[in-house]
Amino acid sequence: MTLTGRGGTAEERRAALSRYALLPLRLFLGITFVYAGVDKLTDSAFLAAQGQGSLGELMRSVRDTAAIPGLVDLGLKSPVSFGYALALGELAVGLGTLFGAFARVAAAGGALISLTLWLTVSWPTTPYYYGNDLAYLMAWLPLILAGAPLLSVDAMWARGGRGRARRGRRGRLFS
Numbered sequence: 001m002t003l004t005g006r007g008g009t010a011e012e013r014r015a016a017l018s019r020y021a022l023l024p025l026r027l028f029l030g031i032t033f034v035y036a037g038v039d040k041l042t043d044s045a046f047l048a049a050q051g052q053g054s055l056g057e058l059m060r061s062v063r064d065t066a067a068i069p070g071l072v073d074l075g076l077k078s079p080v081s082f083g084y085a086l087a088l089g090e091l092a093v094g095l096g097t098l099f100g101a102f103a104r105v106a107a108a109g110g111a112l113i114s115l116t117l118w119l120t121v122s123w124p125t126t127p128y129y130y131g132n133d134l135a136y137l138m139a140w141l142p143l144i145l146a147g148a149p150l151l152s153v154d155a156m157w158a159r160g161g162r163g164r165a166r167r168g169r170r171g172r173l174f175s
Helices: 010-019 023-041 055-065 069-076 079-099 103-120 133-146 153-174
Strands: none
Touching: 023 079, 023 103, 023 133, 055 069, 055 079, 069 079, 069 103, 079 103, 103 133
């Protein structure tokens, strides 16, 4: 047995492992956003215009310290509708990320949600690295760039599409 083992050279193993490098990030973000969406949808206090623990109350409390108060004002026009939109958006982003379906679009949606939360709710957090929304925003960027090339619906669609294209070309060439 060689130093590199039966699984190929060390370089081949590193290359194979690097293909799976984004899976832990994808799982973490997907599970976290699914959980966040379900948590909001099942919390009647959160999905209220006012009262303790409500989104409306949270938005009123951060309005004057937000980087872009106009974003908060948009949500305050209808806090309950905004709460449902946020929760359903998080759920869609999480499921798209977990299953790797339209993964880049899902990641862009997750980045947009994280950016919005950073510019509103997390903005006054000091030092900035105590706030988690900026870290989530940065975590979405690799998935926007790479998508979900492995263990995903996108990868399955890509393989199926290439197979049909090859069969189609052969059919035209040889028929």
